[in-house]
Amino acid sequence: MNEYKNVWIYAQVQQGKLSPTAYELLTAGRKLADALGEKLVAVLVGYEVSRFAQDLIEHGADLVYVCEDRALENYLDDVYAKVLTDLVHTYKPNKFLLPATNQGRALSAKTAVFVGTGLTADATEVTIHTEDGQLYATRPTFGGNLMATITCAHTRPEMCSLRPMSYEKAPRMEGRKGEIISFPYQADKHTSLVKFLAFIKTEEDGLDLAEAEVIVAGGRGVGKPEGFALLKKLADRLGGAVAASRAPVDSGWIDYRYQIGLTGRTVKPKLYIACGISGQIQHMAGMSGSDVIVAINKDPNAPIMKVAHYAVEGDLYEVIPSMLETLK
Ligand SMILES: Cc1cc2nc3c(=O)[nH]c(=O)nc-3n(C[C@H](O)[C@H](O)[C@H](O)COP(=O)(O)OP(=O)(O)OC[C@H]3O[C@@H](n4cnc5c(N)ncnc54)[C@H](O)[C@@H]3O)c2cc1C
Structure with missing residues (x-):
């Protein structure tokens, strides 16, 4: 050795x-x-x-x-x-x-x-x-x-x-x-059982999460797939990307590639806005390194409210439109 x-x-x-x-x-x-x-x-x-x-x-x-x-x-x-x-x-x-x-x-x-x-x-x-x-x-x-x-x-x-x-x-x-x-490539030795056919890129509909400095993430509290359009508005306004906890991914509201957490992506943006996410440990594993965490939640006792730098108690369907209005 x-x-x-x-x-x-x-x-x-x-x-x-x-x-x-x-x-x-x-x-x-x-x-x-x-x-x-x-x-x-x-x-x-x-x-x-x-x-x-x-x-x-x-x-x-x-x-x-x-x-x-x-x-x-x-x-x-x-x-x-x-x-x-x-x-x-x-x-x-x-x-x-x-x-x-x-x-x-x-x-x-x-x-x-x-x-x-x-x-x-x-x-x-x-x-x-x-x-x-x-x-x-x-x-x-x-x-x-x-x-x-x-x-x-x-x-x-x-x-x-x-x-x-x-x-x-x-x-x-x-x-x-x-x-x-x-170091030489050796065609006779470096062989494959697989044949490459094509590289198909998934359609990008926003910023790459790994590069986003602002992330607006939605959880079960978003309640429906269409709710993510509101989060997208806020993300666009802040020049950021949309992400999700596992609950909306499991419900089929948003694709897996947006999932943050233990079995999803790890991100480190400057600003992470968690909307309707309770803050279970498996979710926190993917975003706790964010510089500033803002949580919007109806429940003041949700775990995410304790780790957030700014905890906003309220319904995300009232808080986000009001944020958008202020940002105007
Ligand atoms: C092995 C394993 C791996 C996992 N990996 C991951 C992972 O990678 N990522 C991940 O996220 N989870 C993961 N999970 C799941 C995790 O344990 C939680 O179940 C999940 O994170 C919960 O998602 P949530 O916070 O969106 O939902 P919930 O825990 O149900 O929280 C919803 C929150 O929304 C609030 N709310 C409801 N309505 C509104 C409203 N209108 N406005 C504002 N707030 C509202 C509620 O008060 C609540 O706090 C994993 C679990 C296991 C066992």
Whole structure:
């Protein structure tokens, strides 16, 4: 196990765009690398991805491995996992962080199986245990009622997928120097059982939640699917996006991709307006990092009213129109 050195992060690229999760992993990875006195390494896999390498260095990577080929243009689990497995066997990283995005969740699991090591999925915090240098990965469990810290004592690398938005993005240090090493794609070895047919983007009807600085979220208290149109008005007025708790998603009032919480998205906007949401722990798991929380609720004793910076007691169908009127 002593042969395994350095902290790796997987810099996800999808449809020609570098995912901002790469910068979050660089923040988390830098803390681990410094605690161990090892290098922070970023891994890029795809087509024409080497153009992101210097940017990763300027955000904290000491070294970037790049595997690029036309055949890697479209993401396929098994091909990418085979590339990562070869990289791991060749360079032997100590820790390996991937983003808990759709791609990262699938890729980390498959790679961990191919490599034969352990993976903590969907962690929200990672630290190095001072006594033995092990990776301690913490994640919510039992429906968010407990935080479990998971270790992988007997195999390397210790792998972990880390929830987006769990760490701040690493700042840019312009002109920072680092090393870039190419790694060959091997058509005969990096094969797939799956054929890529098409990438179909879901229709966007608003801002991406991950990027929104203002989020107006609705819960069961919205009462009906049409109620979200009122929330959308407020969101549009504030330049923000609409989201939801699980209750309206389960009721079919709004699509799952808007769900915030333990089994939905984690967000960190500057302003989170929770309308008709009680504030159960599973919902809070996805939004408690927001800078300012405003809650609109009929029930002054709802848990969200206690964590909100501004708690508005009232019917959302009266409060929101009055907010819109004031904003005019
Ligand atoms: C394993 C597991 C995972 C889960 N994952 C998630 C998750 O990812 N995200 C999530 O959100 N939940 C999740 N849940 C569900 C969670 O426990 C709650 O059931 C859910 O968050 C409740 O949604 P809500 O607050 O909208 O509804 P409720 O708890 O029913 O609250 C509705 C609130 O609306 C208020 N209200 C009613 N009418 C009005 C009105 N006209 N104006 C103002 N206020 C009004 C009420 O006073 C009440 O406080 C999970 C549960 C489990 C067990």
